[in-house]
Amino acid sequence: xxxxxxxxxxxxxxxxxxxxxxxxxxxxxxxxxxxxxxxxxxxxxxxxxxxxxxxxxxxxxxxxxxxxxxxxxxxxxxxxxxxxxxxxxxxxxxxxxxxxxxxxxxxxxxxxxxxxxxxxxxxxxxxxxxxxxxxxxxxxxxxxxxxxxxxxxxxxxxxxxxxxxxxxxxxxxxxxxxxxxxxxxxxxxxxxxxxxxxxxxxxxxxxxxxxxxxxxxxxxxxxxxxxxxxxxxxxxxxxxxxxxxxxxxxxxxxxxxxxxxxxxxxxxxxxxxxxxxxxxxxxxxxxxxxxxxxxxxxxxxxxxxxxxxxxxxxxxxxxxxxxx
Numbered sequence: 001x002x003x004x005x006x007x008x009x010x011x012x013x014x015x016x017x018x019x020x021x022x023x024x025x026x027x028x029x030x031x032x033x034x035x036x037x038x039x040x041x042x043x044x045x046x047x048x049x050x051x052x053x054x055x056x057x058x059x060x061x062x063x064x065x066x067x068x069x070x071x072x073x074x075x076x077x078x079x080x081x082x083x084x085x086x087x088x089x090x091x092x093x094x095x096x097x098x099x100x101x102x103x104x105x106x107x108x109x110x111x112x113x114x115x116x117x118x119x120x121x122x123x124x125x126x127x128x129x130x131x132x133x134x135x136x137x138x139x140x141x142x143x144x145x146x147x148x149x150x151x152x153x154x155x156x157x158x159x160x161x162x163x164x165x166x167x168x169x170x171x172x173x174x175x176x177x178x179x180x181x182x183x184x185x186x187x188x189x190x191x192x193x194x195x196x197x198x199x200x201x202x203x204x205x206x207x208x209x210x211x212x213x214x215x216x217x218x219x220x221x222x223x224x225x226x227x228x229x230x231x232x233x234x235x236x237x238x239x240x241x242x243x244x245x246x247x248x249x250x251x252x253x254x255x256x257x258x259x260x261x262x263x264x265x266x267x268x269x270x271x272x273x274x275x276x277x278x279x280x281x282x283x284x285x286x287x288x289x290x291x292x293x294x295x296x297x298x299x300x301x302x303x304x305x306x307x308x309x310x311x312x313x314x315x316x317x318x319x320x321x322x323x324x
Contacts, residue, residue, distance in 0.1 A: 003180050005079060005141070005232060006227070006232050006234065007230045007232060008224050008227045008228045008231055008257075009283070010224055010228075010257050010260070011261075012260065013221065013261050013262050015181060016262060016263060016264040016267065017120070017121060017262045017263060017267065017312055018042075018263070018264065018266070018267040019042070019043065019267065019270060019312065019313065020207045020275055020312070021043070021044065021120045021121060022045075022115060022118050022119040022120050022121075022208065023035075023038065023043060023044065023045040023046075023119060023120065023121045023123070024045065024047075024049075024112065024115055024116055024119050024122050024123070024124045025038075025045060025046070025047045025048065025122075025125075026049075026050075026053070026059055026062065026063065026123070026124050026125070027048070027052075027053060027054075027059060027123075027124050027125030027126060027127065027185075027187070028047055028052060028053070028054050028125045028126070028127035028187040028189065029052050029127075029187070030046055030067035030125050030127075030185065030225060031047070031048065031052075031123060031124070031125035031185070031187075032047060032052055032186040032289045033068075033251060034123065034125075034255070034258065035047030035048065036121075037242060037255060039208070040275075040278060041271050041274050041275060041278070042274050042278075042313045042314065042315075043085050044115075046111060046112055046115045048090070049062075049063075049066065049108040049109060049112035050062045050088055050090065050093075050105075050108075050142065051068065051089050051090020051092050051093060051142075051143070052090050053090070053127075053143075054126075054127030054128045055126075055127070055128060055129070055130070055131040055140060055142070055155065055186075055206065056126050056162045056165065056166060056206070056209070057131055057140040057157060057161075057162070057165055058088060058131070058140050058141065059124065059126070059142075059167050060165045060168075060169040061088065061140070061169075061248075062088060062142070063065070063168055063169045063172075063173065064160075064172055065088070065109065066109065066112045066113050066116050067113070067172050067173060067176045068112065069109065069113040069274045069312070071106045071109065072086060072088075072105045072106055072109070073102070074098055074102065077089075077098055077101060077102070079098075079145070080145060080146070081092045081127075081146070082096055083095065083096060083145075084097070084098045084101045085101075085143075085154065086101070086105060086144040087139060087142060087143065087144075087145070087159045088141075088142050089105060089142065089143065090143055091143060091145060091218060094145065102105070104245075114287040115174075116175065116176070116177060116180075116247075117177055119153055119177060119180050119183075120179070120180065120181065120297050121180065121183060122173070122180055122181070122182045122183070123182075123183045123223075124182060124183070124184050124185070125184075125185045125186070125187050125225075126162075126184070126185075126187065126206045126209075126210065126242055126275075127187040127189065127191065128192070128194065128199075128202050128203075128206070128265055129156050129157045129158075129162065129202040129203075129206050130154065130155070130189045130194050130198070130200075130202055131154075131155060131156075131157060131207040132144055132153070132154055132155075133152060133153045133154075133155055134151060134152060134154040135150075135152065136151070137150060137227070139320065150204075151172065156198075156205070157205070158205060159205050159208040159209045159212065162205070162206070162209035163212045163213060166209070166213055167213070167216075167217070170182065170213070170217055170220075171250070178185035179221070181219045181220070181221065182217075182219065182221070183211045183220070183223055184214060184219045184220065184221070184222050184223075184237075184305065185214060185224075185225045185226070186203065186206055186207060187225070187226065188225055188229035188230055188246055188250075189230070189244060189245055189246070190244050190297065192244055193294060199281070203226070203266050205241050207226075208224060208300075209292045215263050219251050223258065223261065225254050228253070228254050228257060229246050229250055229254065232253075233246070233250050233253060234294075237249070237274040238250035238253075248286050259271070264293075264309065270306075270309075270310065273302070273306055274313070276302075277299055277302060277303060277306070277315065277318055278318065280295075280299050281299070281317070281318035281322060286293070288321075296323070297322075299322055300319060300322050300323065302321055303315045303322075306318065
């Protein structure tokens with residue numbers, strides 16, 4: 001039978017992930033979506049400890065800061081509209097109280113430092129080559145937090161600069177954790193606010209930089225999420241209402257390819273069991289009938305059997321829901 005679509009080949013990784021793996025995800029909202037899915041399935045993963053970041057330069061700086069473990073201080077915060085902000089962090093860290101802001105940033109920084117020290121995989125997703133350089137310091141901001149545009153210079157990084165920045169960060173990472181494997185991805189989400197042509201230039205630049213990093217750096221890989229969405233799922237039925245973000249149908253397909261690439265059969269089987277338990281725990285009955293109590297007891301037993309096999313999995317929340 002003739003196949004009426006383009007198929008993007010993704011060779012299975014020779015080094016699979018399982019429930020003993022330690023993982024970190026950094027980058028755009030595509031990395032966030034992958035990471036959250038892994039968290040929901042009880043993998044040991046930390047997702048964007050600085051929040052979502054789209055540009056390679058601040059992402060590289062964040063990686064260096066995680067390696068150093070150096071805490072943020074009050075002089076690195078900036079106040080606007082009653083909120084304290086960090087130009088290295090997403091807005092979810094901003095707060096009306098500076099100390100609370102710092103405590104949250106440094107708590108996640110410390111967790112990320114510990115995770116990265118023993119991580120097996122680091123997934124990094126680039127979103128755009130367009131960035132904003134602060135005029136007074138030259139620092140590339142991860143988030144402008146609606147500060148005046150006159151405070152920033154908008155620039156598009158070239159392939160050489162991105163490669164140079166990330167080569168240095170990878171060298172530091174190798175000294176910190178020699179065994180970690182890095183997987184680069186390119187976000188399939190188009191940044192049309194930059195303009196259609198400018199977005200294409202941006203994505204092309206990122207692809208060239210990733211290819212150079214992949215070819216010239218050991219223990220690196222590339223997962224073709226960008227190509228899967230744009231070439232294989234080449235139809236607007238795979239996009240949300242804004243016609244820019246891939247919808248759940250598209251993400252679920254990419255997730256399927258991701259799992260086929262990085263998970264073995266035993267891990268996939270356990271993932272299905274975990275997903276069944278998590279979905280059952282989300283269910284809220286209208287009435288606590290004897291039938292539902294029997295249903296809940298069945299899943300408590302199912303968790304107990306799985307915990308015997310995988311004691312590292314945390315089902316505290318699910319058990320509480322079933323037993324309450």
